[in-house]
Amino acid sequence: MVENRRLGDFFAHLILIAGVAIVAFPVYMAVVASTLDADTIANGQMGLLPGSHGLENYRRLLFEGTSYTTRAPVYGMLVVSLISALGIAIGKIAISLISAYAIVYFRFPLRMIAFWLIFLTLMLPVEVRIYPTYKIVADLHMLDSYAGLTIPLIASATATLLFRQFFMTVPDELAEAAKIDGAGPMQFFRDVLLPLSRTNLAALFVILFIYGWNQYLWPLLITTRDDMQPIVVGIKKIVSTHDALTEWQLAMATAVLAMLPPVLVVVGMQKMFVKGLVETEK
Amino acid sequence: MAGVLLDNVAKIYPGGVNAVRGVSFAVPDGGLCVLVGPSGCGKSTLLRMVAGLETVTSGAISIGARVVNDIEPMARDIAMVFQNYALYPHMSVYDNMAYGLRNLKTPEPEISARVRDAARILELSDEMLKRKPRALSGGQRQRVAMGRAIVRKPAVFLFDEPLSNLDAKLRVQMRVEIRRLQRRLKTTALYVTHDQLEAMTLADMLVVMNAGRVEQVGAPLELYERPATTFVAGFLGSPPMNFLNGKIEAQGLARMENGEALAYDAGHFGPPIGADIIAGVRPERTSFAAGEDGLAFKLELVEELGLGRLVHGRVGAAPYAVALPPGAPLPPGETARLAIAAGDVHLFDGKSGVRL
Ligand SMILES: Nc1ncnc2c1ncn2[C@@H]1O[C@H](COP(=O)(O)OP(=O)(O)O)[C@@H](O)[C@H]1O
Ligand SMILES: [Mg+2]
Numbered sequence: 001m002v003e004n005r006r007l008g009d010f011f012a013h014l015i016l017i018a019g020v021a022i023v024a025f026p027v028y029m030a031v032v033a034s035t036l037d038a039d040t041i042a043n044g045q046m047g048l049l050p051g052s053h054g055l056e057n058y059r060r061l062l063f064e065g066t067s068y069t070t071r072a073p074v075y076g077m078l079v080v081s082l083i084s085a086l087g088i089a090i091g092k093i094a095i096s097l098i099s100a101y102a103i104v105y106f107r108f109p110l111r112m113i114a115f116w117l118i119f120l121t122l123m124l125p126v127e128v129r130i131y132p133t134y135k136i137v138a139d140l141h142m143l144d145s146y147a148g149l150t151i152p153l154i155a156s157a158t159a160t161l162l163f164r165q166f167f168m169t170v171p172d173e174l175a176e177a178a179k180i181d182g183a184g185p186m187q188f189f190r191d192v193l194l195p196l197s198r199t200n201l202a203a204l205f206v207i208l209f210i211y212g213w214n215q216y217l218w219p220l221l222i223t224t225r226d227d228m229q230p231i232v233v234g235i236k237k238i239v240s241t242h243d244a245l246t247e248w249q250l251a252m253a254t255a256v257l258a259m260l261p262p263v264l265v266v267v268g269m270q271k272m273f274v275k276g277l278v279e280t281e282k
Numbered sequence: 283m284a285g286v287l288l289d290n291v292a293k294i295y296p297g298g299v300n301a302v303r304g305v306s307f308a309v310p311d312g313g314l315c316v317l318v319g320p321s322g323c324g325k326s327t328l329l330r331m332v333a334g335l336e337t338v339t340s341g342a343i344s345i346g347a348r349v350v351n352d353i354e355p356m357a358r359d360i361a362m363v364f365q366n367y368a369l370y371p372h373m374s375v376y377d378n379m380a381y382g383l384r385n386l387k388t389p390e391p392e393i394s395a396r397v398r399d400a401a402r403i404l405e406l407s408d409e410m411l412k413r414k415p416r417a418l419s420g421g422q423r424q425r426v427a428m429g430r431a432i433v434r435k436p437a438v439f440l441f442d443e444p445l446s447n448l449d450a451k452l453r454v455q456m457r458v459e460i461r462r463l464q465r466r467l468k469t470t471a472l473y474v475t476h477d478q479l480e481a482m483t484l485a486d487m488l489v490v491m492n493a494g495r496v497e498q499v500g501a502p503l504e505l506y507e508r509p510a511t512t513f514v515a516g517f518l519g520s521p522p523m524n525f526l527n528g529k530i531e532a533q534g535l536a537r538m539e540n541g542e543a544l545a546y547d548a549g550h551f552g553p554p555i556g557a558d559i560i561a562g563v564r565p566e567r568t569s570f571a572a573g574e575d576g577l578a579f580k581l582e583l584v585e586e587l588g589l590g591r592l593v594h595g596r597v598g599a600a601p602y603a604v605a606l607p608p609g610a611p612l613p614p615g616e617t618a619r620l621a622i623a624a625g626d627v628h629l630f631d632g633k634s635g636v637r638l
Contacts, residue, residue, distance in 0.1 A: 171366060171368065173364045173365075173366055173368035174368050174370065176333075176335050176362075176364070176368065177362070177364065177368040177369075177370075177430075178370075178381075179334075179335065179354075179355050179356070180333060180334075180335075180355045180356065180360070180361065180362050180382070181356070181381050181382035181385055181430075182356035182382055182385035182386060183381075183385055187385070191370075191381070192370055192372075196371065196372055198372075
């Protein structure tokens with residue numbers, strides 16, 4: 001029996017390690033490639049070990065940009081990405097919190113209709129409504145602006161439903177106790193509901209930040225200026241240079257830089273994220 | 283300090299459920315009034331109307347001299363203790379108790395003094411004040427919930443089955459504490475429970491409810507000794523009163539369904555001859571007769587309670603229980619005769635169940 005268990009463990013680990021290798025190897029190769037010089041890659045002499053041009057590559061990329069298609073420094077792209085990802089995540093959370101609060105705790109006319117309308121928008125992600133949305137954003141002169149990058153992506157049925165489910169598990173007596181304690185609706189929201197939603201907020205923030213960070217189609221469509229494009233769009237432009245040679249070492253460095261912030265967010269908020277997914281604190 | 287007055291209060295929920303149907307009674311200032319009745323009879327609804335958590339469909343509720351029907355809960359000068367405690371899970375015990383006072387813009391030193399005062403009365407240690415509610419036992423949470431109520435120094439305490447989530451032993455202990463606390467603070471209290479023993483032991487004044495109506499109001503012993511209806515008679519007391527159907531044969535004598543006679547105290551205005559009646563006798567007021575007189579009883583089961591014995595059986599077809607004091611002998615055989623004093627027989631109308 002013990003032998004069997006060991007064998008089982010061994011195979012389980014083997015498979016897991018193989019899985020990790022399959023996922024991690026390309027990432028490793030990207031890191032390696034970002035430390036080589038242009039010639040080494042162009043000649044196909046790329047090995048498994050990092051080269052010595054790492055610092056130089058990253059410095060040039062961050063502050064000067066590539067030589068061809070996009071000349072904007074990646075530093076600017078990171079800022080654009082960060083601002084819009086934060087804007088989208090925070091905006092989505094704020095709006096869904098408030099709408100879920102309204103739907104669960106207030107009796108107003110057409111409440112159920114409002115709920116179902118929100119529900120319906122689940123079927124209308126940006127990709128589906130891209131033309132009308134573009135038209136509106138263009139008419140409002142929001143092209144090439146942070147408002148244009150974030151606002152159309154902020155409404156979120158998923159997050160609203162999530163908070164609605166959570167609020168419905170909060171015992172009614174808590175709201176009643178707060179009422180007797182003299183807390184008005186906004187005070188109850190701020191003093192009781194919000195702190196109780198803390199872990200849910202954190203989990204949702206991680207997911208939405210990554211969602212915002214990874215936006216590609218929408219920013220590609222509405223940004224024309226180099227200094228208003230997020231890094232995910234930037235990678236693509238660095239890679240496709242048409243007539244000139246792609247600077248692969250810089251493209252890879254951009255990819256590495258694009259991966260870092262989401263990774264940092266996940267690592268930084270891991271504890272709360274897991275708590276938010278598994279634990280309900282009531 | 284204020285009394286509570288309910289004048290023909292009714293509640294119809296939006297769905298059409300008629301939960302409370304015209305309830306009137308007055309709780310004197312400083313009194314502890316217990317609302318008791320089976321589950322679903324409208325006790326919580328009534329209490330929540332007093333708290334201001336439900337609207338009043340018709341009638342008037344007054345606290346002190348003021349009709350409070352349209353006043354916000356906070357402005358009613360009440361505090362409520364919920365069955366599931368409803369403590370704010372993310373706040374420390376201290377903050378839970380302080381929250382209401384902070385909303386009233388009470389100065390912090392005053393809050394601190396009041397919370398510590400309440401904690402001392404309820405025997406909550408300083409260390410416990412720093413904990414979150416989930417790090418407390420059920421009994422301690424219950425105390426915190428009471429602490430939250432008393433720091434406000436309200437005119438009226440409202441309790442909705444505050445002990446139902448505790449185990450039996452703790453329930454008895456907390457029951458005594460609530461009683462002591464209420465006596466000490468002399469604050470008017472309305473207390474809801476479905477447990478008749480809790481109701482009997484706590485109440486200055488007992489209100490028995492059934493299906494949205496008040497069956498009887500009075501002091502616990504008064505209700506126990508002179509129940510106004512078969513409902514009250516059957517609800518108060520454990521084991522409950524025994525009921526036997528019969529007819530009046532002569533003044534002071536009823537003929538029961540099994541054909542035997544039962545003597546009762548005729549009083550001044552006895553029911554007319556021939557009337558259908560229900561005779562009620564408490565198990566502890568029944569014993570076994572030595573002779574051949576009395577109702578025939580068929581023994582079915584004996585329960586040992588330590589405090590005595592409970593003998594279950596039948597009189598005719600009706601179930602009948604006899605509570606024997608410790609040491610009293612059991613009847614020798616399967617059948618016996620019951621000794622019932624005429625003064626211990628309660629008579630109720632055969633149809634309406636109202637006391638005759
Ligand atoms: N919010 C509500 N909406 C509709 N009906 C309700 C509501 N709350 C209670 N009821 C109904 O009112 C009646 C009395 O309920 P309740 O006051 O909670 O009884 P109790 O506390 O005596 O058990 C029950 O029939 C219950 O189903
Ligand atoms: Mg109830």
